[in-house]
Amino acid sequence: MFDYNLSMDELKYNHSLYKPLEDIPNFEPMLDLLLEHNVSGQPSKELMKSEYDMCYDFYYDPCFDDFKNKCKPVFDIFPEIYGLKNSYEMFKKYCPDKNGTFKNTKDFISYRNSEKKSYAISFMFSGDSQNKVYMKDRNATLRDIMIDKYNSTNKNEKEFIKTYYLKEQ
Numbered sequence: 432m433f434d435y436n437l438s439m440d441e442l443k444y445n446h447s448l449y450k451p452l453e454d455i456p457n458f459e460p461m462l463d464l465l466l467e468h469n470v471s472g473q474p475s476k477e478l479m480k481s482e483y484d485m486c487y488d489f490y491y492d493p494c495f496d497d498f499k500n501k502c503k504p505v506f507d508i509f510p511e512i513y514g515l516k517n518s519y520e521m522f523k524k525y526c527p528d529k530n531g532t533f534k535n536t537k538d539f540i541s542y543r544n545s546e547k548k549s550y551a552i553s554f555m556f557s558g559d560s561q562n563k564v565y566m567k568d569r570n571a572t573l574r575d576i577m578i579d580k581y582n583s584t585n586k587n588e589k590e591f592i593k594t595y596y597l598k599e600q
Contacts, residue, residue, distance in 0.1 A: 440475040447472020449536065453543040462540055479533040486526035486542060490518045517549050 444450060448465055449472050452458040466473075474482075525533075525542040533539040 437477055437481055440478040443472060444474045444478060449473060449540060452540050453547055458544055462537060473536045474539050479539050483526055483532045487529055490522035490526060492518055517553060521549060
């Protein structure tokens with residue numbers, strides 16, 4: 432259902448001095464200055480609640496309910512589940528409570544800034560990843576990387592890496 436007031440709040444916010452802060456890496460000093468001088472254009476409570484609800488709906492995953500047993504064991508092993516790990520970090524930091532809301536403008540802008548940063552990073556890793564290489568040593572193979580990872584992990588992770596990544600070809 433269309434909410435006229437929320438739409439107008441979004442429009443006001445999108446044309447305010449606060450909106451560009453979502454794209455600036457070090458936005459805190461500028462935001463503090465705007466807040467200190469009480470510059471108009473801050474997001475309304477309704478807009479912050481709406482955005483919080485979208486955050487919760489987008490980042491929540493059922494495995495977060497039993498994080499220790501379902502999610503945590505595989506986070507640091509698989510590079511391909513960056514998305515799930517990122518979702519958990521965003522969820523935990525910004526929208527862990529289903530019925531919550533952003534407390535203030537600073538939390539709201541911080542969330543929007545992190546969301547854009549996270550999107551840019553995930554965009555870089557997605558796509559044609561078969562032809563991209565992101566590593567320090569050009570001559571290292573996936574097996575070399577996993578052996579290095581194997582040497583620096585706990586017993587359960589070692590067994591997992593050994594089983595799925597270090598199989599003899």
